[in-house]
Each structure stands twice: as structure tokens, then as C-alpha cells.
Amino acid sequence: MNRRSTVRAAAGLAAAGLAIGALAGCSGGSDPDSTTGGGEEVTITWWHNATSGPLPAVWEQVAADFEAAHPGVTVEQTGYQNEDLQRTLIPNALAAGDPPDLFQVWPGGEIRDQVANGYLMPLDDVIGDTIDSVGATVGPWQVDGKTYAIPFTFGIEGFWYNKDLFAAAGIDTPPTTLAELKDDVAKLRDSGTVPIAVGAGDKWPAAHWWYQFALHSCSPDTLTAAAASYDFSDPCFVEAGQELEDFIGIDPFQEGFLGTPAQTGAGSSAGMLANGQAAMELMGHWNAGVIGGLTPDQKVPDFLGWFPFPAIEGSAGDPGASLGGGDGFGCSAEAPPECAELLAYIMSEDVQKQFAASGAGIPTVAAAQSSLEDPNLKLVADGLAASTFVQLWLDTEYGTTVGNAMNEGIVNLFGGAGTPEDIVTKMQDAAKTL
DSSP states (O other): OOSTTEEOOOHHHHHHTTOOSOOOOOOGGGOTTOOOSSOOOEEEEEEEOOOSTTHHHHHHHHHHHHHHHSTTEEEEEEEOOHHHIIIIIHHHHHHTTOOOSEEEEOTTHHHHHHHHTTOBOOOTTTSHHHHHTTGGGGGGGEETTEEOOEEEEEEEOEEEEEHHHHHHTTOOSOOSBHHHHHHHHHHHHHTTOEEEOOOGGGSHHHHHHHHHHHHHHSOHHHHHHHHHHOOOOSHHHHHHHHHHHHHHTTOOBOTTGGGOOSSSSTTSHHHHHHTTSEEEEEEOTTHHHHHHTTSTTSSOOTTEEEEEOOBOTTOSSOTTEEEEEEEEEEEBTTOOHHHHHHHHHHTSHHHHHHHHHHTSOOBSSGGGGGGOOOHHHHHHHHHHHHOSEEEEOHHHHHHHHHHHHHHHHHHHHHTTSOOHHHHHHHHHHHHHTO
């Protein structure tokens, strides 16, 4: 990524939504009616992270439509839990020399490592028009100016909340400052409601709390410099841990949160919000679809609302900053040419509109954003457009080595077995091994 640490939400981003620049036409490969031309039997293996909500059905239809339009091509698509896919399945398959053809690719340190090892197919000369269609949003999936994957969704993190439980606790409007959030936690607790559900059993949802406190404690310049140099000596990184430690001290989370999964089953943090057992969950832009998949009627509940993480008064952080990221797909270096054709079709305006209408997330092709139907996703899209600074997920930005050490330190703090200083020490020690 040329701008390693951020996607700047400048005037152009505000004007264009998720993508900067004019929408270009899709490449020929984006047309499901194009043919392979070779007459040979081809199987494309496709791994993604859609296991619940509306997205699995979208990808199943995409695979079926692509097969129907490409005689001789079989698409074997499989959904895996995000953590398994990102941390174990894809790294192991790549290292073993037996990766899927099309697979989920995360930006930041991970894609830089994969490109350095020659694992990914360069895409600019193959589906350049498709890349153009998402504008500057593709930046985090580029390395040294070349594109190796394309994001199909991009958004920011915030609080998904139960408007009915807020009203019952006497909360009229969502908080805009950390002090107001703490007051609302107390009101919700007094009303007999679990204020916030967190899936700390999956580690990364707990880690995102520290990420948010770092984002709102550190200036954009500090965050940008730290991502480039792996220098975490600025006091704001310890302050982020202190803010988190203080917040945990007001008892905002459910009992047993250290063992709660994030998105799997009714007992997950998303399930608790979906079924009225908790008032809030801090989570990414995809959460509306996950929550809808965990309700009895498999629909996004009417009580659901969204608001951005509130500012910390008096801190060096930008009050308009957001934490975000997206999901993208890339082809393995040895994948058949049809892999790029399938990727172009996934990124076509028609499929992006299907994705938007499903409620699974926010599309990156600007022309498809008009198909967003979920009002909360529209709020997230508006929040992204209004953001003055967007920081990629920190474990994604820093890469696996530093990211894993950071997350371990944060989870230790959640469990009472670590300190704010320990988090930074783990990050610094991990960075020294790079």
C-alpha cells in the first residue's frame, strides 16, 4: 500500500462514498456470458469467509451463474470461519504450495508478505478496468504500485446497538464522547441489561477495543509513523491501554466474556445483540448481516442501530478518525486465467448490487452503493465518507508477527493478567524480530 497506514477520507472520498475517482467500465472478464475459449475442463477452488447471514447464498449464486456462462468450468466455493481462514488455512496452504485458486486476501502486512513470497497473481494487466472501478479503495491491496487483490467491501467499525434497550434505559441519543459512553453503560446496567457484548474468546474482537483507544489517543501522524517504522515509543500507546483498563473496570461486558465467541451461534456476542441479551457490540461493517443470520426469523431486527466510536475528550486523537478495513479476493500465482475472470465477475456492478441489496456489507464499486437497503449500512457508508482519517485494522496493518503479539497482550489485559505497558513491550519485542 502506498499509504501504508491510512486511507485518507478527503473531499474526494466524501463525494464518492467508498471509492475515489470516476467509475470505469468493467473488463470483459466481468461478463458472465464470456467463455473460456479453451474447451478444457477447469476447476476453480474459491475460499471465502462467508459462513452465516445472507452472504453464503450470494456467493453460491455467483458460482452457479459463472459456471453456467463458462462451459467446462467448475467453481468449488467453500466458506470458512474468518479466524480459521486468515490465521491457519490460507497461510498453511500457501506455505505447502497447494493454495486455493481464489481466496480471501487481507491488506497491510499480510499481503506484503504474500507478495514477497510470490504467492499472488498480479492483476493490473489482466483485469485493469475492474481495478479502476473501485478507485482508491484498492490502495491497501497494492504493493509497490501493483495490484494483487481487489476489495469487494470496505467500511468502518462502530457500535451496533439495540434502540429499544437504549430507550428503556432512558438513553435518547447515542453517545458522542467516551464520558457519555461510560454514563450510558451505567444506565444500561442499572436497567438490568448487559451493556456491551464482546466475543473475547476469538481474541480479535477484544483487541479491537485497544485499537479504538489507540486511534483516539494517538494523533494520525503518530499512527502513520508507527506503522512505517514499528516504533511504538509514543506515550499514547500506553495511554490507550490505560483507557481500556479503566473502561473494563466499569464492568461493561457480559459474564464469561473471555470465552464468548464473536459470530458463531446464539451465545456469541453477535447472537446476544441479535436476541436482545445485550445492548451493544463494537464490530465491523459486516455485522448487520451476521446479526440477521442469528435471529429466529433470519432477518435484521428493526431495533438495530449504529453509531461511531466516540471521541476521547482532551486526547491527541482525531475526533473524526475511524478504524476500518475490508475484504478482498486475489488469485494464487499459479491459478488458471479463469480465476481472474471470476474475480472480475464478482466485482461487476451487477454482483456488487446483489451484494449490497443482501445486507451483507458495503460494496466498493460506487455505482452499486445505491442498492444498499439496510439503513444501518447506509449510516456506516455515511460515517466512512465523513471520516477525516481512516486507520486499517492494526493487526492487519502491522502484519502477523507484531499483530499476534499485540493481540496477545490485549487479551491478557482483558483477563487481568497483563498491563498497558505489557502490550507495548510485546509489540516492540515482536518488531525487533522482523
